[in-house]
Amino acid sequence: MLSLTFAYVTTSRELVSFLDSLIIQESDAMVAQSRQGLLTQYEERLRQDPRRYKPAGLFTADGKRISGNIRQWPPGLEIDRAPIQVDIDRADPDLQMIQPSRALARRLADGNILVVGWSTKDNEQTASVVRRGLIFGLLPAFLLGLAASLLFAVRSQRRIREMQKRAADIVAGDFSKRLQTRNSEDPLDKLAQIVNGMLDEIQTLVENLAAIGDDIAHDLRTPLARVRIGLERARHSATSEEEFQAATDRAISGVDHAISIITALLRIREIEQTRRFQAFGSVDLAEILTEVGELYEPFAEEKQLALTVHTDMQTSVQGDRDLLFEAVANLVDNAVKYTPEGGRIDVALVSESGHTLIRVKDTGPGIAENERELLAQRFYRSDRSRHTKGLGLGLTLVSAIVKLHGFRFEIRPGDGFTAEIVLPPDGVECDKG
Known part of the structure; x- marks a missing residue:
């Protein structure tokens, strides 16, 4: 008009x-x-x-x-x-x-x-003729627009009803259902794609939660069962104060192990909930790597491991210093645990392909290709660590810290075990020495 x-x-x-x-x-x-x-x-x-x-x-x-x-x-x-x-x-x-x-x-x-x-x-x-012509031209255009709008409204209502039906199935507990999409630029189609992405994430979280519950039950049942059996045996068979003391010490050790599992899980949960953004500041990564190397050098010497730290560049990032220290320390701790005597551990801060990397590499047994994506899952332990004491949560903690900072955690194939924390190029300040 x-x-x-x-x-x-x-x-x-x-x-x-x-x-x-x-x-x-x-x-x-x-x-x-x-x-x-x-x-x-x-x-x-x-x-x-x-x-x-x-x-x-x-x-x-x-x-x-x-x-x-x-x-x-x-x-x-x-x-x-x-x-x-x-x-x-x-x-x-x-x-x-x-x-x-x-x-x-x-x-x-x-x-x-x-x-x-x-x-x-x-x-x-002349103006009257033009006016009548425009009015007569407007009428079919209006009718055509009205018909098109009614058609689109009917189609939209049909799609909305389909989405409501799928949503009702999802609310009922069927997380495998997804909203129908047509790969078009239609706003409803874009909304459906966004909702499907949310549902994928929710399904993953629900499945992980169920798996975590099973893992927690399994990992807590063993130490608690040992505590109970030890105390029961001590009650029936201990004949001296020393035997009761030894049984009590074993029970305390088992309870401490269970508490360690719960504490580690709460720590991962806290990090994943991003409650620590207020502690972010400028962090010198070379300084962190040096401190981690100094901390674990005695443990490496005790196991006759050659631990070297390479920090040829000064790099600063915005992050939580304590969490980043904990992430690097976990990687080095794993390397010290799983590298056989006489092996080598290299901790380095390097720049490759425009990215700054924190790399921890050891000469241990390495991992199978099909295990690379599983190592960061809670309680997962590869074949190389089956007989080594631990909770199976170290790399999960590293992954949570890295994700909180917007970095990327990767495990590289090859000889030994190589773990990398990849920093985005726009979040790094470098001063090459």
Whole structure:
């Protein structure tokens, strides 16, 4: 409607502008003739007006009529101004009427005033035709738009009902259901894709939660069962205070192991809930690697391991220093535990392919290719660590810390075991030494 209204107004203005140009052109010619003492063009205009569309009149300086087919001075008309819309009182012998016209007044060389006008009846008729044409053009466009909107509304309602039905199945507990998508740019399709992504994440979290519950039950049952069996045996068979003391110490050790599992899980949960953003600040990674190396150097020497730390570049990141220290310490701790005597552990801060890496590499037995994606899961222990004391939560903790900082944790294939913390290029400040 706005477009058609604009077309109508523009057309009307063009018609008025065309009439104004004709009036100005004729009045200029008549004023030029008056300087020669002639008014032949004015008289010719009065004679050649069979349709009576061209009012013209000659008036004195004080507005009295001298000649022409205009009975009296048009109200509101000013001398030597642009053409305006006025109502002209026609003074034809056989016709008296008020004629809407465009007109202007020009002063002639002898002091008289010339009024030249042009009826706007044709303009009004043309504008009326244009208006009717636009209205008739608007009607089918409106009907077509209405039909299209109804069609789209029906389709949208059908899709919404489908989405409601799928959503009801999901609420009922069927997390395998997903909203139907058509790979289009439709807003509902985009919404369905977003919801499906959320459902994928929720399903993964629910499955992990169920698996974690099983793992917790399994890992806590063993130490608690040992505590119970040990205490029961001590109650029935211990004959001295020393035997009761030994049984009590074993029970305390078992309870401490169970508490360690719970503490580690709570620690991972705290990190995954991102409760520590307030502790973020500028952290010097080279300094962290150096401190971790100094901490584990005695343990490496005790096991006859060669532990080296390479920090040839100074790198600062925004993060929690304690958490990053804990992540690197866990990687080095794993390397010290699982590397056989006489082996080697390399801890390095390097730059490769535009990324800064924290790399911990050992000469231990390594892992199978099919285990790489499983190592960061809670309680998962590879074949190389089955007979080594631990909770199976170290790499899970590292993964949670790395994810909190927006970094990437990777385990590389090859000889030995290589773990890397990959930092994004836009979050690192480097000063190569």
